[in-house]
Structure formats: structure tokens, C-alpha cells
Amino acid sequence: MTALDIAHGDITTIAVDAIVNAANSSLLGGGGVDGAIHRAGGPEILAACRELRATSLPDGLEPGRAVATTAGRLPARWVIHTVGPVWSAHEDRSGILRSAYHNSLLVAHDLGARTVSFPLVSAGVYGWPLDDAALQAVTTIRETQTGVETVVLVGFDNAAVDALRRAVSRAG
Ligand code: AR6
Numbered sequence: 001m002t003a004l005d006i007a008h009g010d011i012t013t014i015a016v017d018a019i020v021n022a023a024n025s026s027l028l029g030g031g032g033v034d035g036a037i038h039r040a041g042g043p044e045i046l047a048a049c050r051e052l053r054a055t056s057l058p059d060g061l062e063p064g065r066a067v068a069t070t071a072g073r074l075p076a077r078w079v080i081h082t083v084g085p086v087w088s089a090h091e092d093r094s095g096i097l098r099s100a101y102h103n104s105l106l107v108a109h110d111l112g113a114r115t116v117s118f119p120l121v122s123a124g125v126y127g128w129p130l131d132d133a134a135l136q137a138v139t140t141i142r143e144t145q146t147g148v149e150t151v152v153l154v155g156f157d158n159a160a161v162d163a164l165r166r167a168v169s170r171a172g
């Protein structure tokens with residue numbers, strides 16, 4: 001079974017095999033954790049994303065899917081880019097959010113990554129309520145059986161870390 005750890009702070013400073021990016025469908029960068037990863041990892045990551053757009057992903061990456069690139073200068077070996085759904089009060093998009101975690105873990109498994117870190121996908125610019133974002137993350141990671149040994153869920157601030165702790169105790 002995959003071990004689940006919670007960490008506090010900037011995901012780019014954590015040493016893991018693969019770091020998951022909460023990207024957008026363009027894969028060409030943005031704010032939030034996406035901006036932080038591109039800044040810390042350097043231009044190699046964007047170059048790899050542009051290459052993907054020019055080859056296998058001309059229309060970009062659909063929400064819920066995941067794809068890997070180099071991690072450039074980051075301590076990690078790979079960045080796994082995924083796209084979460086934008087929160088909607090009218091439509092249940094949690095299946096897409098769960099797919100983002102599930103598919104990122106499958107990509108990590110295929111790469112041979114043993115340690116993987118995740119931010120709280122969709123919980124920033126995309127507006128997903130923090131407690132539910134944390135619960136979807138924890139339950140999906142628990143349900144996805146892969147060769148990944150340890151997942152580190154990173155809360156950027158105290159509120160996110162508290163939400164992650166509540167989610168772990170609710171998920172049992
Ligand atoms: N380390 C860990 N977590 C972080 C960091 C960091 N350095 N920076 C922010 N967070 P967001 P989304 C947290 O907005 O909601 C981008 O522009 C943040 O507090 O990064 O999926 C993309 O290009 C929040 O809890 O991602 C897309 O356009 C969580 O990471 C869009 O934002 C996710 O916030 C994606 O929105």
C-alpha cells in the first residue's frame with residue numbers, strides 16, 4: 001500500500017522522484033503552483049511542454065489527464081503535469097478531479113517513480129473548496145494501487161495542511 005505523508009510549504013523544495021503540477025490545458029505555464037514549478041525548474045520544463053504541444057498533444061491536455069516532462073533544475077527527476085477541473089456549484093466534477101490524481105499516479109508508476117508529491121489540485125485559482133479538495137485527494141490516492149511507495153501531499157499554508165489532516169482522519 002502507498003504511504004501517505006503530509007508536508008507544509010513550497011512543493012518545489014521537496015525531494016521526491018516526481019512532482020505533480022496543477023497545470024492548465026495549454027501546458028504553457030500559469031500562476032500558483034504551476035508558476036512556482038516553472039520558475040524553480042527553469043526553462044527546460046517549458047521547452048518540454050512546448051515539444052509535447054507540437055507533437056502528441058496539439059490540442060493541449062484535457063482535465064483529468066496527466067503527462068510527464070523533465071523536472072529541469074528541481075530536485076525531482078520528473079514533473080507530472082495534470083489539469084484539474086474548475087469548481088462548479090452546479091455540476092459535480094469530482095470524477096475529473098479524482099482522475100487527475102489517479103492518472104498522475106499511473107504515469108508515476110510507468111516512469112518507475114517511487115516517491116511522488118502532489119499539490120492540492122484545483123484548490124487555488126480553480127476554486128475547489130479546500131476540505132473537499134483534500135478529501136478527494138486522500139481517498140483517490142488510497143484507492144489507486146501502483147508501485148509508488150510514498151505520496152507526499154503538500155499543503156501550501158496552515159489551512160491546507162489542516163484540511164489534509166482532517167481528510168486523512170475522515171478517510172480512515
Ligand atoms: N507549493 C505547494 N502548493 C502551492 C504552491 C507551491 N509553491 N503554490 C500554490 N500552491 P493553483 P489550481 C497551492 O492555483 O487551482 C495556474 O495558473 C495553492 O495554495 O496553483 O489547480 C495553472 O496554470 C492551492 O492550494 O492550481 C492553472 O491555470 C493549490 O496549490 C490554474 O492555476 C492549487 O492552486 C490551476 O488552478
